Amino acid sequence: QSVLTQPPSASGTPGQRVTISCSGSSSNIGSNTVSWYQHLPGTAPKLLIYGNSQRPSGVPDRLSGSKSGTSASLAISGLQSEDEADYYCATWDDSLNGHVFGSGTKVTVL
Amino acid sequence: QVTLRESGPALVKPTQTLTLTCTFSGFSLRTSGMCVSWIRQPPGKALEWLALIDWDDDEYYSISLKTRLTISKDTSKSQVVLTMTNMDPVDTGTYYCARSRRDDYNQFDYWGQGTLVTVSS
Numbered sequence: 001q002s003v004l005t006q007p008p009s010a011s012g013t014p015g016q017r018v019t020i021s022c023s024g025s026s027s028n029i030g031s032n033t034v035s036w037y038q039h040l041p042g043t044a045p046k047l048l049i050y051g052n053s054q055r056p057s058g059v060p061d062r063l064s065g066s067k068s069g070t071s072a073s074l075a076i077s078g079l080q081s082e083d084e085a086d087y088y089c090a091t092w093d094d095s096l097n098g099h100v101f102g103s104g105t106k107v108t109v110l
Numbered sequence: 111q112v113t114l115r116e117s118g119p120a121l122v123k124p125t126q127t128l129t130l131t132c133t134f135s136g137f138s139l140r141t142s143g144m145c146v147s148w149i150r151q152p153p154g155k156a157l158e159w160l161a162l163i164d165w166d167d168d169e170y171y172s173i174s175l176k177t178r179l180t181i182s183k184d185t186s187k188s189q190v191v192l193t194m195t196n197m198d199p200v201d202t203g204t205y206y207c208a209r210s211r212r213d214d215y216n217q218f219d220y221w222g223q224g225t226l227v228t229v230s231s
Contacts, residue, residue: 050217
């Protein structure tokens with residue numbers, strides 16, 4: 001069981017906006033920054049968002065992240081077929097003294 | 111250019127000990143703030159963080175697997191080694207190593223391609 005809870009799936013048509021939630025607690029999201037990763041089968045996970053809302057170089061601005069209290073969200077605007085993948089949130093947990101990942105969300109482009 | 115590459119056996123038998131090596135380049139684990147973690151993904155399941163070693167030789171482990179894991183580093187070889195004892199079929203999955211920096215936001219900014227480990231007799 002993952003420490004951070006994400007919806008198992010999300011979907012949208014091309015051009016739509018999709019939002020993925022990540023729910024945690026005071027010991028993880030509540031006190032540390034959140035990062036988001038895109039994972040395609042057979043490939044290395046790719047960093048999309050760090051520090052709750054920062055985008056690494058090369059990540060398009062139609063991806064955005066936010067955090068409020070013990071929850072975080074990833075929004076994908078202008079959905080494209082290439083966005084079809086699994087998405088994970090992650091952060092540090094002060095009680096567990098280690099990194100924790102979300103349960104993962106599969107995004108489908110209809 | 112930062113790269114990481116995992117290596118190790120593709121197949122291990124139940125009860126055996128797994129040893130995986132992460133060989134990296136483009137950064138040094140002597141640099142303050144640098145960390146390397148091991149993360150795995152069982153088939154059809156979520157990513158799971160396993161262990162981390164930092165520039166200061168501090169080690170951190172997943173609480174659920176702590177008794178079975180040991181992480182170590184050879185700075186001169188730019189390698190991080192993970193050993194996992196008493197392997198079981200449920201440990202089958204793809205194992206990744208990834209870099210993070212304590213002085214940044216702790217994100218995993220570079221990952222290896224992963225190595226698939228199957229536990230079967």
